[in-house]
Amino acid sequence: DAMVIQNPRYQVTQFGKPVTLSCSQTLNHNVMYWYQQKSSQAPKLLFHYYDKDFNNEADTPDNFQSRRPNTSFCFLDIRSPGLGDAAMYLCATSGGAGGTTEQYFGPGTRLTVT
Amino acid sequence: DQQVKQNSPSLSVQEGRISILNCDYTNSMFDYFLWYKKYPAEGPTFLISISSIKDKNEDGRFTVFLNKSAKHLSLHIVPSQPGDSAVYFCAATTLTQSTGNQFYFGTGTSLTVIP
Numbered sequence: 512d513a514m515v516i517q518n519p520r521y522q523v524t525q526f527g528k529p530v531t532l533s534c535s536q537t538l539n540h541n542v543m544y545w546y547q548q549k550s551s552q553a554p555k556l557l558f559h560y561y562d563k564d565f566n567n568e569a570d571t572p573d574n575f576q577s578r579r580p581n582t583s584f585c586f587l588d589i590r591s592p593g594l595g596d597a598a599m600y601l602c603a604t605s606g607g608a609g610g611t612t613e614q615y616f617g618p619g620t621r622l623t624v625t
Numbered sequence: 626d627q628q629v630k631q632n633s634p635s636l637s638v639q640e641g642r643i644s645i646l647n648c649d650y651t652n653s654m655f656d657y658f659l660w661y662k663k664y665p666a667e668g669p670t671f672l673i674s675i676s677s678i679k680d681k682n683e684d685g686r687f688t689v690f691l692n693k694s695a696k697h698l699s700l701h702i703v704p705s706q707p708g709d710s711a712v713y714f715c716a717a718t719t720l721t722q723s724t725g726n727q728f729y730f731g732t733g734t735s736l737t738v739i740p
Contacts, residue, residue: 544728553629553714556727559727601669612657613674616661616668616670618666
């Protein structure tokens with residue numbers, strides 16, 4: 512089945528130790544998104560890629576970076592995780608501009624910072 | 626600034642009755658609205674959507690109503706079933722964006738359907 516895959520599902524990292532979360536998709540969608548979701552809050556958009564064009568949200572901290580080496584893969588790098596970065600990180604895809612009508616989400620990666 | 630708001634964090638409904646989940650938005654540029662359902666330890670899954678040119682869309686037990694003048698939409702589930710117990714997110718977007726749609730989410734409403 513075509514899907515959005517996130518690895519790992521659970522990630523524990525130490526305060527200040529860089530961590531990378533990964534997302535892959537078999538939907539061949541040209542838009543990929545990274546969201547951060549904390550408990551009882553709305554998913555917050557960090558970045559999105561339209562093909563290789565990178566779109567950074569204005570309030571996304573510099574501590575967060577992203578890479579999209581090809582259509583299928585997208586990575587979220589947290590350079591120096593703080594305790595406040597503990598959250599669920601959701602990757603999503605959509606078909607592109609104009610006719611895009613929905614997003615497809617991965618199961619998320621739960622990040623714990625110790 | 627939260628552009629999509631779900632003011633009820635939780636809702637409990639008896640099985641077989643109607644569940645009504647509400648959502649308000651502030652951005653008049655939004656022209657497409659979606660509801661997602663999320664179970665624990667899973668990502669949100671698409672449930673139903675509505676374009677701003679319509680005021681109602683129905684899919685089985687699920688109906689979404691849109692009131693553009695009030696910037697309000699609601700999701701009706703009837704009859705409610707225990708398997709509907711989940712967190713429901715309202716989302717909005719503008720389909721005319723050329724760089725990939727940005728979707729704005731509400732904080733979610735946790736629905737519990739009591740058997």
